[in-house]
Structures are given as structure tokens and as C-alpha cells.
Amino acid sequence: MTTEKTLSLRDRQVDQATSRLSLAYLFVAFSAFGIAALAGMLQAMVRGGLITLPGGINYYQILTAHGVLLGLVFTTFFIIGFLFSGMARTTGGSLPVAARSLGWSGWSLMVAGTLMGTVTILQNDASVLYTFYAPMKASPLFYIGMALVVVGSWVAGWGIFAAYRRWRRDHQGSTSPLFAFMAVATMLLWQIATLGVAIEVLFQLIPWSLGWVPEVNVLLSRTLFWYFGHPLVYFWLMPAYISWYINIPKIIGGRIFSDSLARLSFVLLILFSIPVGFHHQLMEPGISAGWKLVHVILTLTVVIPSLMTAFSLFAVFETTGRAKGGRGLFGWFGKLPWKDVRFFAPMVGMLMFIPAGTGGIINASNQLNAVVHNTIWVTGHFHLTVGTSVALTFFGIAYWLIPALTGRRLTSTVNRLGILQTVFWTVGMLLMSGAMHYLGLQGAPRRTDYTTYFDHSTALGWMPYQQLMGIGGLFLFLASVLLIGILIYLGFFAPKGFTEYPIGENGDTAEVTPRILERWPLWIGLSAFLIAVAYGYPIYELIQHAPPGSPPIRTW
Amino acid sequence: MVVQPGIPQPDRQHPQTERKDSSLKGTFAAVLLLGAFIVVCWFAVFSLFVSRG
Numbered sequence: 339m340t341t342e343k344t345l346s347l348r349d350r351q352v353d354q355a356t357s358r359l360s361l362a363y364l365f366v367a368f369s370a371f372g373i374a375a376l377a378g379m380l381q382a383m384v385r386g387g388l389i390t391l392p393g394g395i396n397y398y399q400i401l402t403a404h405g406v407l408l409g410l411v412f413t414t415f416f417i418i419g420f421l422f423s424g425m426a427r428t429t430g431g432s433l434p435v436a437a438r439s440l441g442w443s444g445w446s447l448m449v450a451g452t453l454m455g456t457v458t459i460l461q462n463d464a465s466v467l468y469t470f471y472a473p474m475k476a477s478p479l480f481y482i483g484m485a486l487v488v489v490g491s492w493v494a495g496w497g498i499f500a501a502y503r504r505w506r507r508d509h510q511g512s513t514s515p516l517f518a519f520m521a522v523a524t525m526l527l528w529q530i531a532t533l534g535v536a537i538e539v540l541f542q543l544i545p546w547s548l549g550w551v552p553e554v555n556v557l558l559s560r561t562l563f564w565y566f567g568h569p570l571v572y573f574w575l576m577p578a579y580i581s582w583y584i585n586i587p588k589i590i591g592g593r594i595f596s597d598s599l600a601r602l603s604f605v606l607l608i609l610f611s612i613p614v615g616f617h618h619q620l621m622e623p624g625i626s627a628g629w630k631l632v633h634v635i636l637t638l639t640v641v642i643p644s645l646m647t648a649f650s651l652f653a654v655f656e657t658t659g660r661a662k663g664g665r666g667l668f669g670w671f672g673k674l675p676w677k678d679v680r681f682f683a684p685m686v687g688m689l690m691f692i693p694a695g696t697g698g699i700i701n702a703s704n705q706l707n708a709v710v711h712n713t714i715w716v717t718g719h720f721h722l723t724v725g726t727s728v729a730l731t732f733f734g735i736a737y738w739l740i741p742a743l744t745g746r747r748l749t750s751t752v753n754r755l756g757i758l759q760t761v762f763w764t765v766g767m768l769l770m771s772g773a774m775h776y777l778g779l780q781g782a783p784r785r786t787d788y789t790t791y792f793d794h795s796t797a798l799g800w801m802p803y804q805q806l807m808g809i810g811g812l813f814l815f816l817a818s819v820l821l822i823g824i825l826i827y828l829g830f831f832a833p834k835g836f837t838e839y840p841i842g843e844n845g846d847t848a849e850v851t852p853r854i855l856e857r858w859p860l861w862i863g864l865s866a867f868l869i870a871v872a873y874g875y876p877i878y879e880l881i882q883h884a885p886p887g888s889p890p891i892r893t894w
Numbered sequence: 895m896v897v898q899p900g901i902p903q904p905d906r907q908h909p910q911t912e913r914k915d916s917s918l919k920g921t922f923a924a925v926l927l928l929g930a931f932i933v934v935c936w937f938a939v940f941s942l943f944v945s946r947g
Binding site: 645648649652653656657660661667668669670671692695696697699700703705706708710711779858 | 916917918919920921923924925928931932935936939940942943946
């Protein structure tokens, strides 16, 4: 194939200007991923008692670097880059100029914020972990950097909205492409959810860290953080669901099970993933049991769209597997394309979401939370959700997205290496997260450096499992190095050619998608109502009957 | 579309499927198993809570 033909095929999927924008986001995402993976491996080895850090480096410093760079930076940059590319792919191959300009403005703000945050962490002035709980106080530059990342992501979200508005204007009366709908839903959730952390950082933490106010209302700051912290998990998950709903059916040679079901699940995620933050604060004083119960009920409601997604995916796999000759109750399972990394990596992520989601239901149940709260079980839990289900899906996307955007080919060798990388990642995570779950049930705490608690017999009994965590961390680091190597090859050195940007088609052509699903003001209004019900009075109480304020504390 | 070595291509013999004429027995069994897994794990941790209470 000539270079011209290759370029023209690529441009028919996503034009060059959008490809550049999307790749800029992916570049920062995987740069942050590389640093965070190194920090994660060191951290697992230290906690396992296998190494000690060389002079001056503190455990909580690398723990903060790992959490911030993976949980906040890698995910947000990857998601925005992926969503811009998919918006262009499904709305005519390009983005309007306004959307691209907003995309670049957002990228610049986010990069500036990331650099500020990273530098303060490396200087050991912000070892406050990724939740940056007050009264631990970081350098003001850390909070300002995080605020810039959030504001930049809002601006990028407005770019997604601009592209969607142009499509709606040009196709009045038509249902929007499923990818565009889901991208808008994801960025809408993000805009609503980040209001909490923005208020916390702008009005509480920055003035307090600058010394303008002497004390901070710790309970209010934690409540505002978790108003954001739980939907943050769905902000990670929704792009993975987009890939499962839209890309995977095309990759396996099937069709989307139901366009309406997919849209409804995203609407439910907008409604029910925000007014639930108290399930992260079940053991905290100062919030009444009744309000905690309201949040627990709403948390269990948000399980429904995830179960709808599981049903829908099983249905896609079964119909496709049966069409390929699968017989019996589960014969279709073996007919899926297990040797294709574009399917294999996300599919392992999907399967791991079964124990991951189950762990989430356990965390959110009041009595069960008393068993696992602040133990390393919770760390094991989110290493299964974001660290496995989401991460493996993002890796699976990157394997086809980067060559599709650079006009290169995903070769058979890269495909095999990608499968090996997925296996290393999965083995590492099973060892590490499995040990964390087990230790958590024994009461081993999270967020602590290596210690034997003066050789207490209980703590000594944890040590073999902590070593297992360290070994798991080594496997994960190996998988990370392999991934970065593969992505550099795919971005700069793979043979020129065409890689498909897979977009599935709706399987039920007779189905008419209800127009109400696209009435955003209705869903935004309902979401605001639920938030007001779940948070209005409790926040009023937290301000009116505020606990004593706390001066800043530096614990490291 | 260009054929890529090593990457399984959509099956031309069995074109992309329509959902209507396909059985969903396996899907039904899979979601029941998923539900059972959640219930078993929930009660396992609940029993820990009760035993430590």
C-alpha cells in the first residue's frame, strides 16, 4: 500500500489535527505512567521488607507520586485523549476548530499543573498521598497544580461538548452516535463531580496552606473530597465501559447488544455515582448514621448500571460465539478471539471486574466496612478496579489507538508481546492484590511504611504476604517496561500502514433509541436534585456545627 | 481493510450476528453465577464481622 493511500485511510478515521491532539494527551499519560510504575514497584518492595530506599527518599513521597501520577494524571490524560479521538471518529472524522482549541488549552493547563504537582512531590514538599487529606499540609504549589489539572480537564470537556453540539446542529432530529453520547456523559459526570474537590482546594486548602487562614474544617474537606472521590472511580470506569460497549463488539466480529441499554446505563451512572460519598466515611464521626444509610442505599443503586453492562457484554459474547459455531451452555466462550490482544487485554480486565465490583459492594456495606476500613484490603480493591479492569482496558485500547492515529500497523509480533504483557500484569496483580485482600481481612493497615510493630507476633505473620506483594510489584514493573517499549515502537517505529479504529454497530436495527435519553437538562436536573438531597443538609450541619479547626501538620 | 498478520480478522464465513435468533441461555447462566459469587463473598465477610463482634 502506498503512503498516500495509508494516510488517506487513516484520515478517514481520525484526521491529522485531531490525531496530534489525542496523541499529545496519550504521551503525557504514559510518561506519567512510567514514573508512577517505578514508584509503585519501589513502594511494593519497601512494604514487603525486600529493600530500603536510598538516602533522603521517603516511603510516603513515592506513595504520593504513585497515587497522583496514576490515579489522577495517567487516567485523566488518557481518558481525554481517547474521548477526543472517538468523538472525531464517530462524528465525521474531525473535530471543529473550537473543540481542538479547547482541547489544546486544556492540555496546556493540565501539563502545567502536573509539572507543579510533580516537582513539589519530588522535593518532598507534598507527601500527602493522592487523597491529600487535611490536616496534612502540602506546599501551596501542589494544590494550585492539582487545581490547574482539574480546570484544564474542564476546558477539555468543553471541547467534547463543542464537538457534540456541532454534530447535533448538523443532524437535527437524529440520535447521536453512541460514542459521542457516552463521551458527553463521561465529561458531564466529571464536571459535576470535580465541583466538590474544586471547592475544597480553592476555598479551604489553598488559603490555609498559604497561611491566610489558620485552621481548616477537616470533616468538611474530607466530605468535599469524597463527593468527588467516588465519581472519580466512575470517571475511570466509563471510558472502559465505552470500549467494552463499542470497540469490543467490532473487534470480536459481533454487534452492540442494545444501544438504548448502553445509553441508559450511562444516564444511571451520572445520577447515582455522585450522591454516595459517605460510604467512604462510614467510620467517621460527625456524620449521622441516617445520612450514611442514604448514601449506602444510593451506592448499592449504582451497582445496577454495572450489572446491566455485565449482562449486555455476556450477551454480545454469546451471540458472537454462537455465530462462530459455539455450542452448549458455554461453548461460545472458547470461540472468542483470545489471541488478539485488542480483545484479550480488555477481556481480562472485564473478568477481573467481577471480584473488583464484589469488593466494592463489600466496602459500601456498613458492617462489612467495619471489617475492612483503612486496611490494605481497600488498596487491593482499587488495584483490581482501576489497576486491573481500567488499566488493562486502557492498555488494550492503546495497542490499536496509537497505531491508528500514527498511521502504523499493529504487527503480529507486537500482538504476541501485548498478550505476554497482559499476562505479566495479571499475574503481578493477582499476587499483589490477592495478598492485600487477605492481609486486609487480617487487619493489616493501609498507608503505612514497612514495620513489624516491635516484632509483634500478629504483624510478623503478615510478612510472607507482604513479600508476596513485593514480588507482585516486580511482575507489574516488568509488564510496565514492556508496555512502554511496545507503545514507543507503535508510535515511532512500527511499519507504516493501516490499523482499524473499531466502532461497533447496533445489533438490533429495529430498536428505536428513546429520545428522552438525550435530554441532558432532565438528567442534570435530576442529578442536582439527588445531590441536594444527599448532601444539602449534612453539609449545612458540618458548617453550622463545625468541629474544631485544625492547624496545618507536616507528618513527614 | 488491510489484513494484519497475527491479528484475527472478523469471521467472513459467519457474518456479524443479529441478536434475535440467538440463544441467551449462557448469558442467563453467567449472570446467575455472577450474582451467586457476589452473595457468597458478601456473606463470607459478614460472617467475619459477626465472628469478631
